[in-house]
Structures are given as C-alpha cells and as structure tokens.
Amino acid sequence: MGQLALRVTTVPTVCDCSRPDGIPAAFTGSAAACLLVLAILVSGCGGPAADGGRIPGSSATTAITAAQQPALPVELRLVDYNGLMKEVAAHLGKVVVLDCWSTSCPPCVREFPGLVALAERHGDRVACLSLAFDYDGSGLPEDLVKPVRAFLETMGAGRVTNLLSREEADSLYRKLDLTSVPAVFLWKPDGERAIRYDDEMAARDFGRAFTYDDVEKTVAALLAE
Numbered sequence: 001m002g003q004l005a006l007r008v009t010t011v012p013t014v015c016d017c018s019r020p021d022g023i024p025a026a027f028t029g030s031a032a033a034c035l036l037v038l039a040i041l042v043s044g045c046g047g048p049a050a051d052g053g054r055i056p057g058s059s060a061t062t063a064i065t066a067a068q069q070p071a072l073p074v075e076l077r078l079v080d081y082n083g084l085m086k087e088v089a090a091h092l093g094k095v096v097v098l099d100c101w102s103t104s105c106p107p108c109v110r111e112f113p114g115l116v117a118l119a120e121r122h123g124d125r126v127a128c129l130s131l132a133f134d135y136d137g138s139g140l141p142e143d144l145v146k147p148v149r150a151f152l153e154t155m156g157a158g159r160v161t162n163l164l165s166r167e168e169a170d171s172l173y174r175k176l177d178l179t180s181v182p183a184v185f186l187w188k189p190d191g192e193r194a195i196r197y198d199d200e201m202a203a204r205d206f207g208r209a210f211t212y213d214d215v216e217k218t219v220a221a222l223l224a225e
Helices: 031-043 081-089 106-125 141-155 169-176 199-205 212-224
Strands: 024-026 076-079 095-101 126-132 161-165 183-187 193-197
Touching (some): 076 081, 081 095, 081 126, 081 161, 081 169, 095 106, 095 212, 106 126, 106 141, 106 212, 141 161, 183 212, 193 199
Parallel strands (some): 095 126, 126 161
Antiparallel strands (some): 095 183
16 A cells, blocks of 8 residues: 655745734644734734724724724814804705803703714714804903813814804894803704704703704704705
C-alpha cells in the first residue's frame, strides 16, 4: 500500500479592519496565529476598543453615541420682531417650529431639550427656531449673548436656529400677542400658521401644561399632509 502524503497549507491571518468588531476574516491553527488573533481582538485592528474596552458582541455595527459625535457650533443672532418674521418666512416650504423661551423660565428650560430632539429627528424637513426673551430693557441686549449662548451650548442646540430678541420682552409679548413664555408657534410649509402652544391654550384644551410630546404630534400631522 502506498504512503498517503499530507500537505498542510497555512492560511495567513487576515484582519478585516472594515468590520467594526475587528474579528479576523481567516486564521490558522498555529500557536503564532492564535496569539495574533488574540492581539487583534484586544486591540480592534489597532484602533480604540469598542464599547468602552469590552469585546464587542455579534452585532456587525457599533452605534456611535451622542458623546462621540462632534457637537455643532451654536450660533446666536440678535433680532427684532421684523427680523424674526423674516427668519420664519425664509423657511417657506418646511414646517417651522418657533420656541419662545427665557433662561429665567424653569418650564422653558425643562422643555428646551424637546426642541433640540425635534431638530435632530426631522433634519431638513422641519426648521426649528428658538427665540430668547431674556432682554428686559436693562443694559444692552448684546450683554446677554454670552450667557444665553452658554445655555444653548449645554443643550447641544447647534442644529437649531437660535435668536435673541433685541427688543424688550414686554414689547415682543405685545407684538406676538403673548402673555408669557414658554410658547411654541408652528407654521405649515405654505406659510400659514397652524397652532400656538401656550399656557392659556394648554389649560383650556388639555387641563395641563403642554409638552414637546404635544408639539411632536402636531409636527407629525403637518408632515403627513
């Protein structure tokens, strides 16, 4: 009987760095290859380990957390009533959401993240604007730019068009027919005003304060039209 010759072919270890989990595409059974595989799994192909240093699971993709995403710079512009209306008109063709607020208003501060989330969720289909009513006539409106921007930066409001009224708050209340903030105006894509959420409206229609859950429902309805 003839001898049976065995030929062993070593397959080179290949690390597919396009995969987020860093798992090699092929590996050998040799001891050296096993050590290389272990090194790859630990190092993630030379990049930072995923999921805080833990070995990834079976998922083929790794979600990028909000903390890892670069924050967009926050811009803040001073406007009067006419400038505000021009800003609203500039977004014709989109649903427009205008949040009227102040850093001295606890309900405004509490609900503001809802506007940020709305801007992130709907992207280019919805124009999200914020208008700060912080200027009460004392000093200069320019003096308030720094503290208002600081708040907006803590909120991550880079996707929002941020405005600060250069008119006294009382004057702007009259022109917008408001008695207080918070208030949220919504316009249809054709420029027609759809609704205004404020304390009086919410007490009358809901028997409670309005929230961004209410605003979100209206936005969804307007987008579906």
